[in-house]
Amino acid sequence: MQHRPRGLVVLGYHNVEGTACFPSAPGAGSRGLLQQFTALRKVANVVPIEDALQRMVDGAPLPPRAVAITFDDGYRDNLTVAGPMLRELGLPATCFLVPELLSREVTPWWEELAAAFQHARATSVGWAEQRVPLGSPDERRAAFKNVAADLKAMNGVRRRDAVKDLVAEADPAEPYRPEREFLDWDGARRLQDYMTIGSHSLRHDILSCEGADEQRTDILTARRRLQAELGTSAEVIAYPNGEATDYDARTVEAAERAGHTFGVTTEPGRNTAATPRFEIRRSVLLSERGAVELLKVMRDLVKSRTPQTAAQ
Numbered sequence: 494m495q496h497r498p499r500g501l502v503v504l505g506y507h508n509v510e511g512t513a514c515f516p517s518a519p520g521a522g523s524r525g526l527l528q529q530f531t532a533l534r535k536v537a538n539v540v541p542i543e544d545a546l547q548r549m550v551d552g553a554p555l556p557p558r559a560v561a562i563t564f565d566d567g568y569r570d571n572l573t574v575a576g577p578m579l580r581e582l583g584l585p586a587t588c589f590l591v592p593e594l595l596s597r598e599v600t601p602w603w604e605e606l607a608a609a610f611q612h613a614r615a616t617s618v619g620w621a622e623q624r625v626p627l628g629s630p631d632e633r634r635a636a637f638k639n640v641a642a643d644l645k646a647m648n649g650v651r652r653r654d655a656v657k658d659l660v661a662e663a664d665p666a667e668p669y670r671p672e673r674e675f676l677d678w679d680g681a682r683r684l685q686d687y688m689t690i691g692s693h694s695l696r697h698d699i700l701s702c703e704g705a706d707e708q709r710t711d712i713l714t715a716r717r718r719l720q721a722e723l724g725t726s727a728e729v730i731a732y733p734n735g736e737a738t739d740y741d742a743r744t745v746e747a748a749e750r751a752g753h754t755f756g757v758t759t760e761p762g763r764n765t766a767a768t769p770r771f772e773i774r775r776s777v778l779l780s781e782r783g784a785v786e787l788l789k790v791m792r793d794l795v796k797s798r799t800p801q802t803a804a805q
């Protein structure tokens with residue numbers, strides 16, 4: 494009889510309720526997330542990612558249909574909405590946090606810029622030698638999408654400068670208040686009642702856009718600060734943005750040197766013992782899409798045969 498490796502599916506969430514960057518109807522995110530978690534409890538065995546990955550590497554058995562739940566970035570509703578739901582349903586999860594977002598040393602630029610465009614008093618901003626219109630809601634969304642794609646290709650220093658200029662030029666009716674949407678250190682400590690904490694880098698820079706030394710310092714400092722502030726071991730790191738072009742071989746090396754045991758991407762696929770330890774596959778889910786989306790993702794993953802490649 495042929496032995497089929499069971500493997501591990503990792504799901505990735507961000508915000509629960511809608512934001513300027515990821516809009517959805519009020520209440521839809523919470524309702525959808527509850528549907529997804531409830532469905533997961535029926536169709537899967539939800540396991541802690543740290544333990545499950547280690548078991549897989551050690552050749553120890555995993556339960557059938559093993560799934561790990563993760564969240565990125567530290568949105569406040571991970572604590573107020575997702576945490577209590579996880580507890581109620583008895584499900585483990587891990588949240589990947591960003592120390593300089595928690596300390597407010599950097600802003601979540603994607604939300605700050607989306608909000609600035611949404612509430613712009615200016616009718617256009619200058620970008621790449623052109624005027625980008627901000628007149629209608631459609632124009633604002635299109636402007637954000639186009640500009641954000643360029644910003645993600647920049648190193649952190651350049652991007653922070655560019656975002657600052659864009660926000661000033663858009664002249665939003667009110668300043669962005671990260672505390673409304675994002676946890677601080679105190680919130681992160683309370684989140685530990687519901688979730689294990691991992692690293693999501695020091696300031697959410699796209700790591701492949703940074704030099705080798707910068708990546709090493711970033712990843713090591715992030716882990717040390719999470720350990721010092723939260724008393725967590727922060728075993729696992731999730732790379733910001735997490736697609737194949739957002740991390741590279743230097744990232745993997747830096748993550749390993751910082752003492753992480755696994756690195757998680759946002760490249761979808763099922764993980765097996767053959768999956769590189771620092772390129773763990775993960776499927777990103779939108780909570781507001783509810784159980785239909787969850788079941789579709791699970792079906793696709795069962796069918797998929799993901800090629801396992803190492804970072805270039």
Ligand SMILES: [Zn+2]
Pocket residue numbers: 565566693697733734
């Ligand atoms: Zn992120």
